Amino acid sequence: MSTLSIVYVVLFYAATLLLIAGLARKILQYSRSPAPLKIPTTPAPTTTSGVAYRMAKEVVLFESLFKSSKWTWIFGWMFHFGMLLVLVRHLRYFVADVPVWLAAMQPFGKYAAFMMVAGLAGLWARRFLVDRVRYISTLSDHLMLALLMGIGISGALMTFVAHTDIIALKMFALGLVRLAPQPVPGDPVLLAHLAMVALLMIIFPISKLLHAPGVFFSPTRNQADNPRERRHLADWAAQLEK
Amino acid sequence: MAAAPDFEVAKLTGEITVPKLREGAMAGIKSFKANEKMQEALGFPGELVEDWHDRAIGKMGELLKKYRSLQVFMDACVHCGACTDKCHYYLGTSDPKNMPVARQELMRQVYRRYFTFAGKYFPKLVGAKDLSKEILDDWYSYYYQCSECRRCSVYCPYGIDTAEITMAGREILDSVGIGQKYTNEILGKLHRIGNNLGLPGPAILDTLEGLEEDVLEDTGIPVKFPLDVEGAEVLLVTPSADFFSEPHVESLIGYAKVFHAAGISWTLSTKASEAGNFGMFIGSYENMRKAALRIREAALDLGVKRVVVGECGHAWRVAYSFWNTLTGVGAGAPEDDEFARKLQAQLDHSVPQPAHICEFTHDLLTRGVIKADKSKNDHRVITFHDSCNVSRGSRMGDTPGGQFTIPREVIMMVANNYQDMAPGTTHEATFCCGGGGGLLTDDLMQVRVKGAQPRMEAFKDVVDNNKVNFLALICAICKAQFTKVLPYYGYKMDMVGGVHQLVATAIELPGLGAGPVEADEAEAEAAADE
Numbered sequence: 001m002s003t004l005s006i007v008y009v010v011l012f013y014a015a016t017l018l019l020i021a022g023l024a025r026k027i028l029q030y031s032r033s034p035a036p037l038k039i040p041t042t043p044a045p046t047t048t049s050g051v052a053y054r055m056a057k058e059v060v061l062f063e064s065l066f067k068s069s070k071w072t073w074i075f076g077w078m079f080h081f082g083m084l085l086v087l088v089r090h091l092r093y094f095v096a097d098v099p100v101w102l103a104a105m106q107p108f109g110k111y112a113a114f115m116m117v118a119g120l121a122g123l124w125a126r127r128f129l130v131d132r133v134r135y136i137s138t139l140s141d142h143l144m145l146a147l148l149m150g151i152g153i154s155g156a157l158m159t160f161v162a163h164t165d166i167i168a169l170k171m172f173a174l175g176l177v178r179l180a181p182q183p184v185p186g187d188p189v190l191l192a193h194l195a196m197v198a199l200l201m202i203i204f205p206i207s208k209l210l211h212a213p214g215v216f217f218s219p220t221r222n223q224a225d226n227p228r229e230r231r232h233l234a235d236w237a238a239q240l241e242k
Numbered sequence: 243m244a245a246a247p248d249f250e251v252a253k254l255t256g257e258i259t260v261p262k263l264r265e266g267a268m269a270g271i272k273s274f275k276a277n278e279k280m281q282e283a284l285g286f287p288g289e290l291v292e293d294w295h296d297r298a299i300g301k302m303g304e305l306l307k308k309y310r311s312l313q314v315f316m317d318a319c320v321h322c323g324a325c326t327d328k329c330h331y332y333l334g335t336s337d338p339k340n341m342p343v344a345r346q347e348l349m350r351q352v353y354r355r356y357f358t359f360a361g362k363y364f365p366k367l368v369g370a371k372d373l374s375k376e377i378l379d380d381w382y383s384y385y386y387q388c389s390e391c392r393r394c395s396v397y398c399p400y401g402i403d404t405a406e407i408t409m410a411g412r413e414i415l416d417s418v419g420i421g422q423k424y425t426n427e428i429l430g431k432l433h434r435i436g437n438n439l440g441l442p443g444p445a446i447l448d449t450l451e452g453l454e455e456d457v458l459e460d461t462g463i464p465v466k467f468p469l470d471v472e473g474a475e476v477l478l479v480t481p482s483a484d485f486f487s488e489p490h491v492e493s494l495i496g497y498a499k500v501f502h503a504a505g506i507s508w509t510l511s512t513k514a515s516e517a518g519n520f521g522m523f524i525g526s527y528e529n530m531r532k533a534a535l536r537i538r539e540a541a542l543d544l545g546v547k548r549v550v551v552g553e554c555g556h557a558w559r560v561a562y563s564f565w566n567t568l569t570g571v572g573a574g575a576p577e578d579d580e581f582a583r584k585l586q587a588q589l590d591h592s593v594p595q596p597a598h599i600c601e602f603t604h605d606l607l608t609r610g611v612i613k614a615d616k617s618k619n620d621h622r623v624i625t626f627h628d629s630c631n632v633s634r635g636s637r638m639g640d641t642p643g644g645q646f647t648i649p650r651e652v653i654m655m656v657a658n659n660y661q662d663m664a665p666g667t668t669h670e671a672t673f674c675c676g677g678g679g680g681l682l683t684d685d686l687m688q689v690r691v692k693g694a695q696p697r698m699e700a701f702k703d704v705v706d707n708n709k710v711n712f713l714a715l716i717c718a719i720c721k722a723q724f725t726k727v728l729p730y731y732g733y734k735m736d737m738v739g740g741v742h743q744l745v746a747t748a749i750e751l752p753g754l755g756a757g758p759v760e761a762d763e764a765e766a767e768a769a770a771d772e
């Protein structure tokens with residue numbers, strides 16, 4: 001195998017490892033840290049199933065964001081939902097036999113790239129145009145958007161402009177999955193796409209992308225509003241009663 | 243009114259607009275700091291400790307481990323900006339550091355530097371900074387320009403609650419010896435004497451006797467204001483301002499009339515003569531617990547069956563959301579939980595424990611146990627201000643949102659003219675009065691007046707268009723804040739009053755000698771009617 005292929009194989013294994021270990025560490029940290037007081041933002045559901053419904057609305061519809069800023073909501077939702085479709089479509093590189101439903105969504109799925117990129121563009125524009133958002137934006141906020149934009153545009157280039165060798169790519173991807181590495185195709189656009197994806201995976205657990213697991217652990221959203229009915233006591237707080 | 247303020251007061255337009263930001267607009271504004279005595283009374287160092295840097299970072303690490311909220315909130319923010327125009331202090335001052343995310347960022351920049359990979363190795367990239375005296379200074383300014391009202395948490399897609407971060411910020415400051423005079427002095431009084439005003443037992447007794455005379459004179463009816471009565475059915479815990487301040491005391495009269503008319507025995511307590519709990523404001527679990535334990539002790543000593551809480555916003559949040567945890571006032575403790583069981587065995591669980599006075603009165607009015615003559619309030623056109631802690635940190639009744647419907651229904655059962663303020667300024671979207679969370683002090687007048695602006699705009703709208711002349715409240719801080727701030731905006735302070743002041747005006751008291759209607763009797767009647 002060429003040096004280039006070795007670099008990409010090592011890069012992807014390392015990125016996957018860092019992503020999984022990093023996320024596992026964070027999720028463990030969140031689930032182990034106590035929430036000593038009942039602090040749901042009320043009005044809040046009083047039951048666990050109610051909480052699940054509230055959370056589903058937050059994750060799928062971005063309900064709170066909808067209440068606060070319609071523009072951010074539209075762009076944010078376009079970006080995330082577009083990205084989700086794109087990622088589902090990408091599954092075909094990693095499974096040997098593509099199931100019917102996955103094959104059926106391919107033609108629609110590819111336009112999701114535009115949704116994703118347009119959403120990102122809108123979000124990025126806000127960082128320049130709205131004085132309050134400009135004030136709070138850091139360099140890393142811009143770079144994060146640039147990175148995702150880069151991934152989206154390089155992907156769309158391959159889909160709509162300069163087609164890449166999908167068979168070779170699929171062999172490379174399946175090789176990674178089967179722990180039997182295969183050479184990476186030499187298409188520069190694909191190489192750029194893959195390098196940026198690896199970078200995204202590496203920074204995921206050490207950046208604000210932690211909002212994805214974080215939202216599920218947010219006590220203001222995931223607690224049931226039942227403090228009068230049930231006594232809620234953290235271990236460290238119980239020690240004070242001893 | 244404090245003639246000619248030394249800051250500019252906006253001219254109201256009746257509409258809330260988002261200002262362009264003006265950096266540093268409120269940078270110099272700081273409340274007075276606590277002295278050594280006040281600090282030490284709460285278990286904090288008396289002055290800035292020499293190793294403040296290490297201690298502050300150590301404390302932050304400790305809090306990150308103790309509070310999931312802080313840990314998740316530090317990580318999760320994506321700087322989306324959705325919260326930037328949601329804080330009344332930003333809307334009123336246009337200082338960008340009063341935008342919730344920027345207020346959080348004051349802590350997050352330090353968190354990143356010491357607790358994250360990116361901040362340790364690429365500080366510039368993510369805006370991480372070493373903790374410095376300047377940063378502590380900024381913390382002191384801006385964590386005491388947040389009323390912990392939680393409005394931002396309603397709008398953040400991850401529910402990030404800046405109040406949690408403000409509390410942590412204040413606790414870290416306290417732990418290195420920087421405390422705020424207003425909050426810490428009052429909390430010290432509560433620990434030492436039993437209430438925020440520092441009223442000793444005899445002074446309370448004296449006031450209550452005076453009130454009995456006043457009510458007798460006004461109505462001819464001997465309404466009682468019992469204190470420390472063992473074996474009473476209800477322990478009423480109310481903010482101590484209700485004993486002394488106007489218009490608070492009018493609501494206290496209202497509670498007493500409700501108990502009298504319903505014929506339910508009740509008592510106040512010298513030990514639990516304060517519903518307020520400023521321990522929450524400074525994020526100190528230990529101090530909050532210590533203050534709340536007074537209520538537990540009073541309930542046990544007096545052997546009451548019910549605990550009812552008077553009109554106070556943050557007090558109701560602490561009572562509703564935290565008392566069960568802190569003291570066992572509540573229900574549902576597991577069998578091996580002796581501490582909570584001891585108290586819960588004594589309480590009557592056919593009613594909510596603790597109950598808000600509005601829940602209590604609402605129940606009596608709907609069941610027809612007490613009656614009101616609405617026309618007595620016909621000279622008033624009333625609007626209701628949802629207090630932030632009640633709206634976003636608690637509930638009343640048994641369905642979500644009861645905290646909005648129950649007080650409104652109480653008002654409408656005792657008065658004919660009611661008008662809500664504009665949507666987007668009520669219910670969970672309510673704007674803070676501007677004086678909550680430990681800011682109700684004259685040294686923060688500018689913050690208070692400017693922070694009240696969004697609420698005042700909505701108020702102006704209903705005054706101009708609906709002839710509203712009464713701002714009904716269920717919070718001692720709101721009452722004190724609005725009586726002070728209304729005049730800055732050209733309104734009379736006597737437009738402000740409590741919901742139970744309205745109840746007091748309209749409630750029908752059983753005539754002299756007739757004795758109170760028995761609760762059971764009225765219920766039997768109501769049942770017979772059906």
Ligand code: HEM
Pocket residue numbers: 058059060062065072075076077079080123124141144145148209211212213215320321322399
């Ligand atoms: C549970 C899954 C997720 C939820 C509920 C979620 C939700 C949100 C919300 C509500 C926002 C704020 C609005 C906006 O700016 O779009 C946001 C921002 C963002 N999300 Fe997610 N997200 C999730 C997963 C992801 C993933 C997997 C990625 C990354 C690849 C990602 C990347 C981003 C980025 C970069 C921003 C900031 C956009 C900006 O700069 O304005 N999110 N997310």
Ligand code: HEM
Pocket residue numbers: 083086089090093109110112113116148151152153154155156157158159160163164166169173190193194197
């Ligand atoms: C190991 C992971 C990945 C591989 C092997 C990969 C590979 C590819 C390939 C070969 C294409 C061209 C498809 C075609 O010509 O039909 C493509 C397109 C695309 N990729 Fe990726 N990609 C990966 C991860 C990602 C990620 C994480 C994102 C988004 C955050 C992304 C976003 C896109 C987009 C938007 C397109 C264009 C639309 C489409 O064809 O679906 N890719 N990718």
Ligand code: SF4
Pocket residue numbers: 328329330331340341342345387388389390391392393394395403404405408
């Ligand atoms: S809690 Fe209230 S005062 Fe504090 S930042 Fe949020 S909106 Fe502003």
Ligand code: SF4
Pocket residue numbers: 318319320321322323324325326342343397398399400401402
């Ligand atoms: S709304 Fe939440 S995530 Fe967005 S900037 Fe504000 S605190 Fe951060």
